[in-house]
Amino acid sequence: MICYVAAEHAHGDVRVPLTPATAAALVKLGLDVHAHPGLGRASHYADEEYQAAGVAFTTEHVSGLHRADLVLRVRPPSATDIGRMKRGAVHLSFFDPFHERGLIMAFAHAGVSAVSMEMIPRTTLAQKMDALSSQASLAGYAAVIQAAARLRRALPMMMTPAGTILPARVFVIGAGVAGLQAIATAKRLGARVEAFDTRPAVEEQVRSLGAKFVKIDLGETGQTAGGYAQALTPEQIARQQAAMVKICAQADVVITTAKVFGRKAPRLVTAEMLAGMRAGSVVVDLAIESGGNVEGAVAGEDVVTSRGVTIIGQPCLEGTVAHHASQVLAANYAAWITHFWDTSKRALRLDPPDEILRGCLITHGGAIVHPQFVP
Numbered sequence: 001m002i003c004y005v006a007a008e009h010a011h012g013d014v015r016v017p018l019t020p021a022t023a024a025a026l027v028k029l030g031l032d033v034h035a036h037p038g039l040g041r042a043s044h045y046a047d048e049e050y051q052a053a054g055v056a057f058t059t060e061h062v063s064g065l066h067r068a069d070l071v072l073r074v075r076p077p078s079a080t081d082i083g084r085m086k087r088g089a090v091h092l093s094f095f096d097p098f099h100e101r102g103l104i105m106a107f108a109h110a111g112v113s114a115v116s117m118e119m120i121p122r123t124t125l126a127q128k129m130d131a132l133s134s135q136a137s138l139a140g141y142a143a144v145i146q147a148a149a150r151l152r153r154a155l156p157m158m159m160t161p162a163g164t165i166l167p168a169r170v171f172v173i174g175a176g177v178a179g180l181q182a183i184a185t186a187k188r189l190g191a192r193v194e195a196f197d198t199r200p201a202v203e204e205q206v207r208s209l210g211a212k213f214v215k216i217d218l219g220e221t222g223q224t225a226g227g228y229a230q231a232l233t234p235e236q237i238a239r240q241q242a243a244m245v246k247i248c249a250q251a252d253v254v255i256t257t258a259k260v261f262g263r264k265a266p267r268l269v270t271a272e273m274l275a276g277m278r279a280g281s282v283v284v285d286l287a288i289e290s291g292g293n294v295e296g297a298v299a300g301e302d303v304v305t306s307r308g309v310t311i312i313g314q315p316c317l318e319g320t321v322a323h324h325a326s327q328v329l330a331a332n333y334a335a336w337i338t339h340f341w342d343t344s345k346r347a348l349r350l351d352p353p354d355e356i357l358r359g360c361l362i363t364h365g366g367a368i369v370h371p372q373f374v375p
């Protein structure tokens with residue numbers, strides 16, 4: 001079975017779905033792994049390391065895709081590339097199936113089995129394949145580092161003979177995987193951290209990291225069976241915004257990570273709230289790729305408001321630590337492949353009744369098979 005990995009750096013994202021370590025594991029399983037030379041160069045994985053792991057290099061992208069039984073990529077493919085794949089091949093990537101109907105149709109039409117990395121169930125059994133978590137964790141870390149680099153203040157308290165520097169105040173909105181890592185990072189750097197999430201279960205986790213949980217009474221918020229937040233009503237959002245005005249005004253850094261799975265992110269930080277913040281404060285919008293939590297945030301840019309507040313709208317912050325983001329992401333891909341590998345047939349076995357597969361397989365056998373996307 002041939003596995004092909006193209007070297008793609010779409011939108012400046014240099015993460016890769018295959019590292020030398022995972023290549024060695026796939027070769028050991030019995031896969032014939034082909035990749036484009038220079039695949040991991042930008043994330044500091046050398047060609048020689050891939051070759052030592054048993055990867056065969058090819059510069060023929062079109063025939064690489066055409067011959068492959070399995071294609072790995074980080075970002076969504078183009079419809080053209082889908083059309084170049086052979087029927088029955090398997091494609092693993094993030095591709096935002098909730099908003100990419102055209103790609104789903106193209107996969108079905110090409111007879112390609114499309115696996116959506118964002119749809120892998122967040123269950124204990126699938127934990128090793130949970131690419132949303134592995135990437136969100138690094139994004140949360142990077143958000144604090146990026147904010148600290150722009151903040152013209154120190155984060156920790158420092159007592160010096162020349163006077164005392166007070167700790168910076170960090171407010172994290174949304175304490176899921178990314179938010180909890182942002183809290184932990186800001187705490188390690190010595191900041192005073194507060195956080196809020198609509199899921200009440202999070203309070204204990206926030207406290208255990210040494211941060212203060214901000215209490216806002218929004219009435220019934222709840223969560224889905226899968227553990228995700230429910231969308232709030234407009235009245236609840238307004239109450240949340242009103243309660244956060246003062247906390248934002250006192251914060252040096254606000255990090256927003258609030259998302260509602262499969263839907264547009266809620267707008268939580270308004271222009272009015274930004275106007276109340278001190279000049280020099282920094283806001284990081286980690287939900288920018290799903291619509292943004294912060295009014296005025298622009299994807300891919302730092303926006304400085306007229307009051308001197310910097311809003312960081314850089315998408316894919318985990319890409320700033322691409323070496324480690326790739327390490328864990330590639331491990332997620334390898335775990336998926338290993339789980340579905342049939343040792344006797346030396347091929348992938350896509351077993352429809354499998355609980356993990358039911359969650360993440362969107363197209364198969366020329367049709368859309370995932371119930372959420374069936375027309």
Ligand code: NAD
Nearest residue numbers: 122123124133174175176177197198199227229257258259
């Ligand atoms: P996410 O990226 O969908 O959302 C980020 C956070 O934003 C969530 O904590 C959510 O509650 C919060 N949020 C949504 N609306 C908000 C609002 N208006 N104000 C403040 N916060 C708001 O979530 P995620 O980080 O991917 O995690 C989702 C869930 O999955 C969590 O419960 C997490 O514990 C769970 N999870 C389970 C596993 C596992 O069991 N293997 C692995 C990873 C995550």
